[in-house]
Amino acid sequence: MSFRARHLLGIEHLAPDEITTLLDLADSYAALNRSDSKHSDALAGLTQINMFFEASTRTQASFELAGKRLGADVMNMHMQATSLKKGETLIDTALTLNAMHPDLLVVRHPHSGAVSLLSQKVNCAVLNAGDGRHEHPTQALLDALTIRRAKGRLHRLTVAICGDIAHSRVARSNIHLLGKMENRVRLVGPPTLLPSQAAEWGVEVYTDMVEGLKDADVVMMLRLQKERMDGAFIPSEREYFHRFGLDAEKLGHAKPDAIVMHPGPMNRGVEIDGTIADDINRSVIQDQVEMGVAVRMAAMDLLARNLKAAKAEEGVLV
Amino acid sequence: MTPLLFKNARLIDPEKGTDTVGTLAVAEGRIAGAMGLDGATVIDCAGKCLAPGIVDIGVKVSEPGERHKESFRSAGEAAARGGVTTIVTRPDTLPAIDTPEVLEFVRRRANEAAPVNVLPMAALTRGREGREMAEIGFLLDAGAVAFTDCDNVVSNTKVFSRCLTYAASLGALVVAHPQEPVLSQGAAATSGKFAALKGLPAVSPMAERMGLDRDIAVVEMTGARYHADQITTARALRRLERAKEMDLDLTAGVSIHHLTLNELDVGDYRTFFKVKPPLRSEDDRLSTVEAVASGLIDVISSMHTPQDEESKRLPFEEAASGAIGLETMLPALMRLVHAEHLDLPTLWRALSLNPAKRLGLEAGRLNPGAPADLVLFDPDAPFVLDRFTLASKSKNTPFDEARMQGRVLGTWVSGQRVHGAH
Numbered sequence: 001m002s003f004r005a006r007h008l009l010g011i012e013h014l015a016p017d018e019i020t021t022l023l024d025l026a027d028s029y030a031a032l033n034r035s036d037s038k039h040s041d042a043l044a045g046l047t048q049i050n051m052f053f054e055a056s057t058r059t060q061a062s063f064e065l066a067g068k069r070l071g072a073d074v075m076n077m078h079m080q081a082t083s084l085k086k087g088e089t090l091i092d093t094a095l096t097l098n099a100m101h102p103d104l105l106v107v108r109h110p111h112s113g114a115v116s117l118l119s120q121k122v123n124c125a126v127l128n129a130g131d132g133r134h135e136h137p138t139q140a141l142l143d144a145l146t147i148r149r150a151k152g153r154l155h156r157l158t159v160a161i162c163g164d165i166a167h168s169r170v171a172r173s174n175i176h177l178l179g180k181m182e183n184r185v186r187l188v189g190p191p192t193l194l195p196s197q198a199a200e201w202g203v204e205v206y207t208d209m210v211e212g213l214k215d216a217d218v219v220m221m222l223r224l225q226k227e228r229m230d231g232a233f234i235p236s237e238r239e240y241f242h243r244f245g246l247d248a249e250k251l252g253h254a255k256p257d258a259i260v261m262h263p264g265p266m267n268r269g270v271e272i273d274g275t276i277a278d279d280i281n282r283s284v285i286q287d288q289v290e291m292g293v294a295v296r297m298a299a300m301d302l303l304a305r306n307l308k309a310a311k312a313e314e315g316v317l318v
Numbered sequence: 319m320t321p322l323l324f325k326n327a328r329l330i331d332p333e334k335g336t337d338t339v340g341t342l343a344v345a346e347g348r349i350a351g352a353m354g355l356d357g358a359t360v361i362d363c364a365g366k367c368l369a370p371g372i373v374d375i376g377v378k379v380s381e382p383g384e385r386h387k388e389s390f391r392s393a394g395e396a397a398a399r400g401g402v403t404t405i406v407t408r409p410d411t412l413p414a415i416d417t418p419e420v421l422e423f424v425r426r427r428a429n430e431a432a433p434v435n436v437l438p439m440a441a442l443t444r445g446r447e448g449r450e451m452a453e454i455g456f457l458l459d460a461g462a463v464a465f466t467d468c469d470n471v472v473s474n475t476k477v478f479s480r481c482l483t484y485a486a487s488l489g490a491l492v493v494a495h496p497q498e499p500v501l502s503q504g505a506a507a508t509s510g511k512f513a514a515l516k517g518l519p520a521v522s523p524m525a526e527r528m529g530l531d532r533d534i535a536v537v538e539m540t541g542a543r544y545h546a547d548q549i550t551t552a553r554a555l556r557r558l559e560r561a562k563e564m565d566l567d568l569t570a571g572v573s574i575h576h577l578t579l580n581e582l583d584v585g586d587y588r589t590f591f592k593v594k595p596p597l598r599s600e601d602d603r604l605s606t607v608e609a610v611a612s613g614l615i616d617v618i619s620s621m622h623t624p625q626d627e628e629s630k631r632l633p634f635e636e637a638a639s640g641a642i643g644l645e646t647m648l649p650a651l652m653r654l655v656h657a658e659h660l661d662l663p664t665l666w667r668a669l670s671l672n673p674a675k676r677l678g679l680e681a682g683r684l685n686p687g688a689p690a691d692l693v694l695f696d697p698d699a700p701f702v703l704d705r706f707t708l709a710s711k712s713k714n715t716p717f718d719e720a721r722m723q724g725r726v727l728g729t730w731v732s733g734q735r736v737h738g739a740h
Binding site: 012089090091109111112113114116117131132133134135166169172195196197198200201 | 509510511514515516517518520522586587628631632633634635636
């Protein structure tokens with residue numbers, strides 16, 4: 001098996017063969033999820049704790065369902081409501097939970113690097129469910145699986161990632177992943193929402209949707225992250241929709257069979273026209289949600305296997 | 319006091335710009351020239367370097383308020399071990415050093431506890447809040463050597479210009495932190511590829527130039543004596559050069575960290591590398607090294623900022639800024655010497671001579687009559703730094719586990735040995 005990581009903290013440090021291994025396994029879980037009996041015992045007897053320091057409905061539900069379908073005992077903790085208010089530090093919280101012997105820790109945190117910091121202090125496998133503006137690896141993996149299933153391949157595609165790149169961890173993880181798998185990545189957005197020197201990332205940068213979408217195979221829209229903005233980045237939502245929102249006219253410049261993606265939750269009429277989002281011939285947004293559960297099952301399964309192997313090895317050494 | 323005779327020493331003389339083997343005599347706590355003295359204790363330096371002790375402008379000792387982070391005793395010990403014979407302390411304490419009474423407390427504590435010279439700076443505005451002028455006259459009388467709000471930029475230019483006008487009339491030195499405060503608000507890194515990939519809130523290096531531009535204009539307007547605490551970008555250096563051509567009373571410093579590290583050293587969110595201003599690109603780092611070599615940057619500081627483990631063991635954005643440096647500045651700077659960017663006399667011009675001159679001190683040089691504040695060091699001795707061996711109460715050094723060269727063998731303050739033994 002070629003998936004060697006102990007934690008899933010980001011895409012940056014994964015190798016292409018690790019990504020392929022994970023997606024192959026996720027494909028089989030996608031089949032399981034469509035069958036009558038949606039259950040496996042891959043994580044039976046293991047404990048999974050979901051720690052969300054930032055509100056989330058979709059990602060947390062997806063992780064919870066993934067764990068339950070694999071037979072793990074799943075606990076959800078809404079951290080923004082509890083220990084932080086009592087002044088406990090992130091590391092103390094991690095140590096407290098670590099003492100309860102979880103096997104998988106799923107963490108979302110508003111600050112970049114926080115999940116990596118936490119992973120250094122615990123014995124279990126840690127999955128990053130989004131840290132600040134840094135990475136959101138399972139989102140990039142589910143996007144990759146969705147693309148692979150829709151397009152039949154995950155290489156030599158032109159992918160336009162559009163919108164609020166600067167505040168988006170989804171964009172960063174996708175740029176890493178799509179680059180590793182040898183795709184052509186374009187970033188499209190207003191200059192205030194593009195990171196400085198994005199061109200140095202080995203991507204093409206556009207500030208015009210028509211140019212950026214030209215002949216694209218995949219159009220990936222990002223949510224306008226209003227909660228991460230600390231000032232005026234765009235004049236108004238209506239001007240943003242006019243210039244950068246995805247509508248039929250702009251999509252017309254992409255390839256005729258181009259697919260439309262969105263990590264959700266959508267701001268309809270801000271970054272995407274509702275009719276495009278609902279067009280079953282173009283939009284794969286619902287497939288993304290479906291693949292999310294499969295990818296998370298695969299990621300937790302692989303990490304649990306590596307954890308078991310590591311423990312067995314330590315046992316030998318003792 | 320028995321006279322001392324340092325024999326067989328590589329004398330690093332920043333005033334003459336020389337590095338020659340010779341003898342140095344010390345009597346009555348002062349340098350007495352190369353003459354042999356009757357009954358002198360002979361110290362054989364075995365060809366190692368003897369230089370004026372470092373004068374370090376901008377050291378944070380966390381007294382009053384946070385003595386668990388650093389006290390005058392621990393900072394003084396760290397300084398002695400690092401070859402720093404004069405520490406010029408910052409007023410960013412709790413409370414701020416903004417009244418003669420607090421300054422008096424600091425001076426008393428420093429005299430009791432620290433084995434090296436301690437000269438306090440005082441706040442430029444009350445509470446370092448940038449609204450009302452501190453009692454600059456009283457503070458000057460009480461022994462403040464300079465006035466600074468540290469990294470709190472006085473953003474109200476009217477207040478800042480009045481402070482500088484008032485300070486100018488008293489001949490007081492103002493130390494400022496050139497930075498556009500709104501642009502840099504909330505930033506934890508310098509904007510660029512690295513910060514963007516790591517998803518860290520970042521500030522354009524241009525913010526430093528903007529801050530310096532404003533300060534230069536206010537200095538031109540008021541005629542104040544001005545020192546920029548840290549210039550860390552090539553863009554700001556070009557402005558500094560122009561300002562110096564205008565014959566303003568203006569000098570600039572840089573920290574050891576900006577001279578020896580760059581933004582990539584942060585790596586996987588290592589908070590010991592979080593400093594203010596944030597670490598810069600490699601191009602900017604090389605520009606600052608060049609500026610020290612040419613003399614455009616006058617002063618090198620450790621910008622010693624103790625932070626306890628709790629304030630650093632946090633996600634990068636939340637973690638406190640600052641690094642300790644008193645004990646590590648000499649070996650860190652030896653990297654620049656071994657890389658042949660700087661020679662020792664040039665380095666010591668920025669470490670002892672220029673800061674002493676700027677503060678009107680007699681120290682910082684080797685000529686007869688100067689105070690015998692000296693450091694004896696081996697520039698080549700290799701070691702691996704273990705932060706837990708450092709004297710500072712706080713251990714937040716970015717050089718933990720780094721391979722270093724350069725060891726301090728002895729430190730003397732007014733002819734008294736405060737570190738090392740034969």
